[in-house]
Amino acid sequence: MRLVVAVTGASGVELGLKLVSKLPERVTGYLILSENARRVLEHESHRVYNDDDIAAPVASGSFPSDAMIVVPCSMNTLAKIACGIADNLVTRTAAVMLKENRPLLLAPREMPLGTIALENMLKLSRLGVTIAPPVPGYYSGHATVEEMEDFMIGKWFDLLGIEHTLYKRWRIEEL
Ligand SMILES: Cc1cc2nc3c(=O)[nH]c(=O)nc-3n(C[C@H](O)[C@H](O)[C@H](O)COP(=O)(O)O)c2cc1C
Numbered sequence: 304m305r306l307v308v309a310v311t312g313a314s315g316v317e318l319g320l321k322l323v324s325k326l327p328e329r330v331t332g333y334l335i336l337s338e339n340a341r342r343v344l345e346h347e348s349h350r351v352y353n354d355d356d357i358a359a360p361v362a363s364g365s366f367p368s369d370a371m372i373v374v375p376c377s378m379n380t381l382a383k384i385a386c387g388i389a390d391n392l393v394t395r396t397a398a399v400m401l402k403e404n405r406p407l408l409l410a411p412r413e414m415p416l417g418t419i420a421l422e423n424m425l426k427l428s429r430l431g432v433t434i435a436p437p438v439p440g441y442y443s444g445h446a447t448v449e450e451m452e453d454f455m456i457g458k459w460f461d462l463l464g465i466e467h468t469l470y471k472r473w474r475i476e477e478l
Pocket of ligand 1: 311312314376380381412413
């Protein structure tokens with residue numbers, strides 16, 4: 304599987320980087336990252352692109368990506384994607400996912416959510432985009448922040464069809 308992972312300038316950049324570190328071997332990540340995030344990740348086995356590298360392979364519809372996740376997704380990037388603005392590699396690649404009818408998952412991080420952001424999310428949801436913010440679940444019995452993050456990453460993996468054992472499923476022992 305070829306998964307595009309974009310990290311934008313919302314708080315929770317670490318969550319995006321942690322998601323990448325949890326990808327199973329059969330998933331190749333194509334990462335679009337801020338400068339600081341790039342420095343952390345450049346020695347790992349995934350392909351890393353700068354947000355201003357508009358000519359990167361993932362910016363083309365001819366690149367056979369299977370899905371894209373933006374985590375965390377800033378309200379700025381959310382608004383641009385909702386309006387079809389493609390002025391950097393993240394927004395261009397998201398526009399490609401939409402025009403090619405490929406899975407696009409956004410993890411918007413803001414609190415509280417303003418009306419404009421909510422309208423943008425509704426518009427994108429109606430276009431088939433999955434809106435999956437970083438919301439912790441409390442039924443999985445996390446004792447640490449680490450476990451809470453694993454739960455959220457596991458939920459995103461579920462949505463992307465990536466198998467994992469990152470969190471304990473509700474009443475799984477009864478099955
Ligand atoms: C420390 C810090 C935290 C931020 N957290 C958020 C956030 O959680 N959500 C958000 O939408 N914007 C947040 N912002 C604002 C965005 O970084 C800003 O809107 C920026 O233009 C987003 O650019 P991008 O969408 O190209 O990454 C934060 C900015 C800073 C400096």
